[in-house]
Amino acid sequence: MIEVRELCREFTVTTKVGRLRRARTKVRAVDSVSFDVAAGEAVGYVGPNGAGKSTTIKMLTGILVPTSGHVRVAGVDPSRARRDLARRIGVAFGQRSQLWWDLPLRDSFDLLRSIYRVDARDHARRLAECVELLDLSGFLDRPVRQLSLGQRMRGEVTAALLHGPELLVLDEPTIGLDLESKERLREFLADLNAQRGTTLLLTTHDLDDIERLCPRLVVIDRGTVLADGPLEALRAEVVPERVLVVDLEKPSEPLTGIRGVVDVRIELGGLRQHLTFRKDETTAAAVIAAVAAQADVHDLVVEEPEIDDVVRRLYARR
Amino acid sequence: MVETYARLLVARLRGQFSYRTSFTIEVFAEALVQAIELAAITILFSHVTALGGFEVHEVILMYAISSTAFGLADLTAGQLNELPNYIRAGSFDMLLLRPLGTLPQVMVADIRLKRIGRTLFGLAAMAYALSHNDIAWTPAKVALAAAAPLAGAVIFGSVWVVACAVCFWLVEGQELANSVTYGSNAFTSYPVTVYSGWLRRLMAFVVPGAFVAYYPGLALLGRDDPLGGPAFLGWISPLVALAAAVGAGLVWRFAVRHYRGTGS
Numbered sequence: 117m118i119e120v121r122e123l124c125r126e127f128t129v130t131t132k133v134g135r136l137r138r139a140r141t142k143v144r145a146v147d148s149v150s151f152d153v154a155a156g157e158a159v160g161y162v163g164p165n166g167a168g169k170s171t172t173i174k175m176l177t178g179i180l181v182p183t184s185g186h187v188r189v190a191g192v193d194p195s196r197a198r199r200d201l202a203r204r205i206g207v208a209f210g211q212r213s214q215l216w217w218d219l220p221l222r223d224s225f226d227l228l229r230s231i232y233r234v235d236a237r238d239h240a241r242r243l244a245e246c247v248e249l250l251d252l253s254g255f256l257d258r259p260v261r262q263l264s265l266g267q268r269m270r271g272e273v274t275a276a277l278l279h280g281p282e283l284l285v286l287d288e289p290t291i292g293l294d295l296e297s298k299e300r301l302r303e304f305l306a307d308l309n310a311q312r313g314t315t316l317l318l319t320t321h322d323l324d325d326i327e328r329l330c331p332r333l334v335v336i337d338r339g340t341v342l343a344d345g346p347l348e349a350l351r352a353e354v355v356p357e358r359v360l361v362v363d364l365e366k367p368s369e370p371l372t373g374i375r376g377v378v379d380v381r382i383e384l385g386g387l388r389q390h391l392t393f394r395k396d397e398t399t400a401a402a403v404i405a406a407v408a409a410q411a412d413v414h415d416l417v418v419e420e421p422e423i424d425d426v427v428r429r430l431y432a433r434r
Numbered sequence: 435m436v437e438t439y440a441r442l443l444v445a446r447l448r449g450q451f452s453y454r455t456s457f458t459i460e461v462f463a464e465a466l467v468q469a470i471e472l473a474a475i476t477i478l479f480s481h482v483t484a485l486g487g488f489e490v491h492e493v494i495l496m497y498a499i500s501s502t503a504f505g506l507a508d509l510t511a512g513q514l515n516e517l518p519n520y521i522r523a524g525s526f527d528m529l530l531l532r533p534l535g536t537l538p539q540v541m542v543a544d545i546r547l548k549r550i551g552r553t554l555f556g557l558a559a560m561a562y563a564l565s566h567n568d569i570a571w572t573p574a575k576v577a578l579a580a581a582a583p584l585a586g587a588v589i590f591g592s593v594w595v596v597a598c599a600v601c602f603w604l605v606e607g608q609e610l611a612n613s614v615t616y617g618s619n620a621f622t623s624y625p626v627t628v629y630s631g632w633l634r635r636l637m638a639f640v641v642p643g644a645f646v647a648y649y650p651g652l653a654l655l656g657r658d659d660p661l662g663g664p665a666f667l668g669w670i671s672p673l674v675a676l677a678a679a680v681g682a683g684l685v686w687r688f689a690v691r692h693y694r695g696t697g698s
Contacts, residue, residue, distance in 0.1 A: 179530045181694045195694065202533040214528050219445055227445055230438045231532055 117283050117315045118153035118176060123185035125171050145171040147339035148185070155282070158309045158316040160330035162323070162427060168339040169319045173287055176317070177207050190282055203232060206276030210288035213268065214275055215260045221271050222256045225278060232279035239278060246274040249304050266297030273301065277308075284308070286318040290325055302328045323424050335430050342430050352395065354429045355421040360391045360403050365412035374406040438534070442542040457548060464551025468501055471623070472559060486627030487660045493625060495563035495654065499647035500622040502556030503586025508549045510541050511594035518601045518608050521693075530694070537595065537686050556583070570656055574669075578650055581672055586622070586646035588675035592682035593618050593641055599689035614641075622646040627660050645674040 125146040133139045146168040153159050163169050174180040175187055178194035178201050187194055190204045208214070215224040229239045247253050250270040255263055263271065269289065276284060286305075290298045306329055308314045320326060326333055326347065333350060335343040343350055357378065362371075367386035374391065376398025381390040393403050400418045407413060475497060479490040488496075517540060520526040529539045564579060597611035604610070621629070621637040626648045629637065638644035645667075652659055653668025 174527065177531060179527045179694065181691075198530065199533040202531055207531050209528075212524050212528055214531070216445060219448070223445060227441060230441050231534060233438075 117155045117157070117190060118151075118317065119186070119188040120152070120172075120176075121150050121186040123149045123172070123175065123187060124183045125168075125175060125180065126183045144339050146175070146182075149336065149339070149341055151334050151341060151344055153315060153317060155315055156309070156313045157332060158306075158330045159318075160326040160333045161317060161319045161336065162321075162326065162333060163319075163336040163342075164431065167337045169336060170287065172336070173285060173317075173319060177205065177285060178202070203279060204281060205283045205285060206279070206281035207285045208269075208272045208276040208287070208289060210269065210272075210286075210291040213260070213272065215268070215271055217261050218259050220257045220259055221252070221263070224260065224271070224275065228275055228278055234279050238280065242278050242280060243274070246277060249307070250274060250300070266293050266300075269293060269297070269301065273304070277314075281314070283315045283317065286316070286320075288320060289318060290320065290322050298322070298324070305329055323427065335427060337431055342433075347426075350430070351421055351426050354426050354433070356395050357392050357421070358395050358400065359419040360393065360400060360407070361388065361417050361419060362391070362404075362407055362411075362413055363388050363415040365414050368411045371407055371410050374403055377403060439538055439542050442539075443545055446542070446545050447547060460548035461551040461554075464548055465555040466551075468552055468555040468559075471501075472497065486625040488625045488627070491563055491566045492651070492655055492657075494559060495567055496625055496647040496651040497623045498556055498559035498563045499582050499586060499651060500556075500619065502553055502560055502583040503646050504590050504619045504622075505549060505551075505553030505556050506583060506587035507590035507594060508552060509545060509547070511591035512546060512549060513541050513544050514594050514598040515608065515612070516540075516544070517598050518605050521601060521605055526693075536690055537683070564654075567655055569654055575654055578653060578669065582647070582650035582654075585650075585671040585675035589642055589646050589671075589678050590615070590618065592675075592678035595682040596685045599685050602689040602693045618643050622648070625651075642674050642678060645671045 123146055124144060126142045126144050129141050129143050130138050131141065149168070149172060161169055161172065171180065175182050176189050176194060178189075178198035181195040189201060192201050192204075194201050214228075215221065216227065219227075225239075225243055228234075229236070234242075247256065250273070252267075252270060252274065255267050260268060260271065273284075273286075273289065276286075284305075289305075290301060293301065302325060305316060305318075309316050309329070316329065318325065318329065331346055333343070333345065333347050334341060335350075343354070345353075364387055367384070368389075369386060370380045370382050371389055371391065372380055374393075377391050377393045379390075379392040381392075382388070383390070391403060391407070393400075404413075404416060407416075472494070475493060476490065478485065479493075483489065485493050517526070520529070520540065520543075526536070526540075529536050529543075532539065560579075560583070569575065594611075594615050597614040598608075600607040600611055618637060618641050621641075622643045626634055626638045626644050638648070649659075649663070649667045650671050651668075653665070658665070659667065
């Protein structure tokens with residue numbers, strides 16, 4: 117669905133040097149990025165601010181023309197076949213609206229039907245589906261300017277889907293939303309991907325989005341791809357430690373000397389102990405057995421590293 | 435395709451009618467501004483008997499054609515004044531995401547219908563001028579009287595497009611663009627004979643301001659060009675308008691290509 121090879125994009129930045137002289141410098145916002153997204157995949161494209169995420173998205177959607185490199189989206193070259201591509205993909209930006217500010221939401225959808233030349237029956241069917249799944253019926257006749265951010269965002273996503281795109285590109289779709297709205301949107305997108313087979317590419321700062329929606333992650337920083345793979349593999353590779361938290365029946369000295377355990381931290385005077393162990397040297401089962409041999413265990417849990425942690429470590433590794 | 439743009443426009447109109455009283459006042463205010471300009475011309479004629487070789491009703495005819503044409507252009511192309519805001523706020527990017535051309539999308543993104551005051555006043559002034567000049571009416575002249583404001587509107591619109599395309603390079607270029615668009619309106623409101631030298635040549639033929647009101651005005655009045663131009667110039671405004679539109683379209687295309695190549 118998406119094919120990106122050695123993609124580069126430079127910007128010329130003019131800065132003042134002295135009173136009248138200006139220096140022009142070239143900045144590479146995207147530097148030799150390559151990745152593929154197969155039809156039906158859901159991929160998270162993450163990175164810190166200024167990493168080159170938006171620039172990549174703009175090149176994928178045909179807004180910007182690459183400086184060099186190769187891009188194919190839904191089989192076409194976005195910069196050459198912008199309009200053709202527009203019919204085949206849906207794009208929703210969290211911080212920009214494609215709806216008409218002072219018109220009722222329903223009228224915006226009507227206009228989009230005309231713009232994308234969607235068959236009336238297809239339009240009605242897709243709209244009815246979105247209205248139901250995203251619960252739009254309560255504010256369909258309200259002007260967009262009176263909608264809450266969560267309502268508007270649901271409107272934006274609907275707007276991006278009415279022409280039945282094969283690929284949905286979302287730029288920061290959950291930014292600024294409250295927890296409930298986020299969850300509702302994620303659920304909808306997960307269903308869309310799983311049941312409709314719509315390919316998803318989303319950029320986000322909210323790693324819960326990734327955890328919930330994207331089996332695969334492409335991490336970008338300073339214009340280059342730092343990592344690309346399933347979230348699980350990245351976790352194992354970047355953060356090889358796991359933490360076993362045990363609640364004991366009786367307070368105890370720190371349970372040291374267990375093979376593979378690299379750090380022990382105690383809480384509640386030794387009643388709760390956090391044992392950090394290396395996954396490549398031992399297993400959770402072996403550590404649990406060793407703990408049980410030393411003390412009576414009341415309860416235990418193995419903590420997976422947070423995705424924030426994974427990404428942070430990836431950045432730190434550079 | 436045309437239907438889509440029409441629907442976009444109608445949608446904008448509905449938005450505006452929700453503020454009805456201010457709408458009426460604004461239409462009236464626009465017409466008043468035009469009336470004051472016309473008053474200035476008549477006051478001028480209380481001191482002189484001819485302006486650039488033309489008497490008062492002849493000047494009013496040219497003024498009226500120009501005013502109507504500019505009013506019509508302002509209704510549609512006037513929206514291009516918002517282009518710097520669209521670029522800055524990123525909404526221009528949203529237009530690029532749609533399967534439509536960017537120029538018509540910007541033009542119908544909004545319509546300031548209050549500007550119809552200018553057009554309405556221009557039409558009234560045209561009716562006055564056409565009845566107060568001694569015109570030998572023929573079917574061809576009737577057609578010309580109807581076509582001239584439309585061709586003029588297309589010429590103004592083209593000037594507007596080219597001037598505003600500057601904003602793709604200079605986001606602060608709006609002032610420059612305004613001086614070109616509103617300046618060309620000021621130019622076309624008077625017979626080109628009142629100007630001289632390079633300014634006349636630039637505004638009359640490069641911009642092609644002389645084809646908005648001056649040459650069609652001459653043809654309607656049945657007068658020879660005091661500057662010695664051939665008579666057919668009075669009849670070719672629609673062709674000039676077509677050429678201007680094609681040229682403006684090319685400039686716009688080039689500008690958008692630049693934006694997508696180096697925009698932010």
